[in-house]
Amino acid sequence: MIEFRDLYKAFGANRVLEGFTLEVRDGETMVIIGYSGTGKSVAIKHVVGLLEPDAGQVAVDGQVVAELSRAALTGLRATIGFVFQFAALFDSMTIFDNVALGLRRRPGISEGDIASRVAEALALVDLAGTERLMPAELSGGMRKRVGLARAIALKPRYLLYDEPTTGLDPVTSAVIDQLIVRTREALGVTSVVITHDMRSAYTVGDRIAMLYRGRIRQVGTVAEIRATADPVVRQFIEGRPDGGRAAERASLSQTGQELGLEGVDA
Amino acid sequence: MVTSLGRRSIGLVTGFGQFGRFLGNVARALPDVRTWGGLTAQQMRRLGVDSLPIALFIAAFTGIVLALLASYVMTGAVPPYLVGTLVTKTITMELGPVLTGLALAGRVGANIAAELGTMRVTEQVDALETLAYNPYAFLVIPRVLAGLVMFPVVVAFAMGMGIFTGWLTATNLLPITNAEFMRGARLFFMPFDVWYGLLKSASFGFVITLIGCHLGLATRGGAEGVGRATTRTVVYSAEMILVLDAYWAVTLLRGHFQ
Numbered sequence: 001m002i003e004f005r006d007l008y009k010a011f012g013a014n015r016v017l018e019g020f021t022l023e024v025r026d027g028e029t030m031v032i033i034g035y036s037g038t039g040k041s042v043a044i045k046h047v048v049g050l051l052e053p054d055a056g057q058v059a060v061d062g063q064v065v066a067e068l069s070r071a072a073l074t075g076l077r078a079t080i081g082f083v084f085q086f087a088a089l090f091d092s093m094t095i096f097d098n099v100a101l102g103l104r105r106r107p108g109i110s111e112g113d114i115a116s117r118v119a120e121a122l123a124l125v126d127l128a129g130t131e132r133l134m135p136a137e138l139s140g141g142m143r144k145r146v147g148l149a150r151a152i153a154l155k156p157r158y159l160l161y162d163e164p165t166t167g168l169d170p171v172t173s174a175v176i177d178q179l180i181v182r183t184r185e186a187l188g189v190t191s192v193v194i195t196h197d198m199r200s201a202y203t204v205g206d207r208i209a210m211l212y213r214g215r216i217r218q219v220g221t222v223a224e225i226r227a228t229a230d231p232v233v234r235q236f237i238e239g240r241p242d243g244g245r246a247a248e249r250a251s252l253s254q255t256g257q258e259l260g261l262e263g264v265d266a
Numbered sequence: 267m268v269t270s271l272g273r274r275s276i277g278l279v280t281g282f283g284q285f286g287r288f289l290g291n292v293a294r295a296l297p298d299v300r301t302w303g304g305l306t307a308q309q310m311r312r313l314g315v316d317s318l319p320i321a322l323f324i325a326a327f328t329g330i331v332l333a334l335l336a337s338y339v340m341t342g343a344v345p346p347y348l349v350g351t352l353v354t355k356t357i358t359m360e361l362g363p364v365l366t367g368l369a370l371a372g373r374v375g376a377n378i379a380a381e382l383g384t385m386r387v388t389e390q391v392d393a394l395e396t397l398a399y400n401p402y403a404f405l406v407i408p409r410v411l412a413g414l415v416m417f418p419v420v421v422a423f424a425m426g427m428g429i430f431t432g433w434l435t436a437t438n439l440l441p442i443t444n445a446e447f448m449r450g451a452r453l454f455f456m457p458f459d460v461w462y463g464l465l466k467s468a469s470f471g472f473v474i475t476l477i478g479c480h481l482g483l484a485t486r487g488g489a490e491g492v493g494r495a496t497t498r499t500v501v502y503s504a505e506m507i508l509v510l511d512a513y514w515a516v517t518l519l520r521g522h523f524q
């Protein structure tokens with residue numbers, strides 16, 4: 001279980017998370033949606049201790065991440081797969097080494113096992129045979145899928161996907177969605193998926209949470225979100241240029257400027 | 267004026283604070299031999315291959331100039347074989363280490379800062395951490411150890427090259443025979459000279475790679491940030507080389523004078 005408890009995080013004057021609270025239950029896939037720049041990536045980076053909260057906590061299996069010792073944090077990280085929004089492949093290493101790196105960390109796993117796990121993970125993202133290439137030789141979408149393979153190869157207990165399908169063609173997106181669903185069925189993994197793509201959100205999610213202005217605006221099952229009465233959430237899931245958010249913005253624009261929020265969702 | 271001075275000194279103090287924290291993280295990563303052990307050899311090879319050509323190039327020309335300069339300065343006043351003395355002493359004790367160090371601050375230091383800076387802004391460092399690696403063990407220690415070990419090796423080659431071209435110049439362009447040059451080189455030779463030059467080189471290698479790693483990992487803000495980290499690495503490294511050079515002279519040479 002991953003719990004975000006009343007999380008606050010600011011970068012200088014830019015207050016990103018303000019009372020972010022969310023519970024991800026064991027075995028479920030939680031989708032987080034929200035406008036660009038609202039802090040979705042910032043929120044999940046707290047789960048693996050890449051960022052520390054200004055206030056509040058993130059707990060994984062009851063362990064508060066920011067309070068863990070270095071060794072305990074390393075142990076926790078070994079159980080979590082993280083798919084970065086921009087892949088974050090090691091550009092001085094081959095695709096094989098990129099995917100193998102995390103596995104090499106595991107005690108008692110032979111090079112032969114590593115090679116087969118890497119091949120298996122690459123096949124899952126439809127990139128079999130790219131082992132010897134360098135990241136620079138791949139397209140953006142291919143790199144993204146290598147990032148996915150790198151996380152899945154670890155067979156972790158938790159998987160955090162930061163926009164796994166953004167920038168992929170519709171068919172590849174659907175393949176990745178399927179992969180997320182299948183990974184969950186095969187490994188029983190607990191996942192958080194950040195996405196803008198509502199079709200993908202409905203396919204992979206058990207529940208959907210919308211992050212808005214630093215906190216969760218609404219969280220519910222796919223059916224509940226699809227039937228939402230909240231105008232802000234409605235506008236987002238329907239992708240309309242005007243709606244609840246525009247109306248709210250007009251009334252809040254004064255406050256928004258004082259809070260330095262203008263331009264955040266430009 | 268005063269406020270800008272104040273701001274700069276605050277910047278300096280926080281800068282040292284960050285560097286101190288960086289050193290602490292590096293020290294804590296030292297027991298993780300399993301991670302850095304295998305990577306160090308690779309970094310050593312890379313550093314050697316990267317820096318040897320430029321070091322030899324610089325040393326070759328320094329040797330030529332030194333021989334001519336020595337003979338010009340001492341014409342008539344002292345026996346010509348002292349050209350051999352001057353060339354060997356200056357190359358081993360001062361110009362070999364310092365000129366190589368300055369050149370490698372640009373080559374190796376900038377390289378490290380750009381590489382780690384890019385890894386930082388493209389989240390590769392974060393990715394390493396999520397894969398349960400300690401970036402200080404994985405990235406920093408191999409590079410710093412490589413600097414510590416390989417700088418003296420590279421400088422040793424540079425010393426050889428400088429003395430060789432100095433000898434070549436003296437015996438071909440100057441009225442100095444091979445025997446005279448050799449006599450001068452041997453006359454005042456002390457093993458200490460070589461150790462002194464190599465120790466200095468090791469300290470330069472240590473400091474350049476540390477600064478490059480620190481500023482690289484501390485990079486913020488895209489390509490521009492990487493550029494800034496790179497330039498600052500070269501500037502700080504060059505300054506530190508000159509400071510260290512003076513430090514070693516004061517601590518190790520003064521005793522011999524008295």
Ligand SMILES: Nc1ncnc2c1ncn2[C@@H]1O[C@H](COP(=O)(O)OP(=O)(O)OP(=O)(O)O)[C@@H](O)[C@H]1O
Binds near residue numbers: 039
């Ligand atoms: N390391 C950082 N330093 C300073 N500011 C940051 C940092 N990381 C994120 N921010 C800021 O935090 C805000 C939220 O960023 P974040 O990347 O979480 O957005 P997001 O919801 O993931 O958006 P997108 O959907 O576009 O990926 C942005 O205003 C961003 O500028």
Ligand SMILES: [Mg+2]
Binds near residue numbers: 040041042085162
């Ligand atoms: Mg993001």
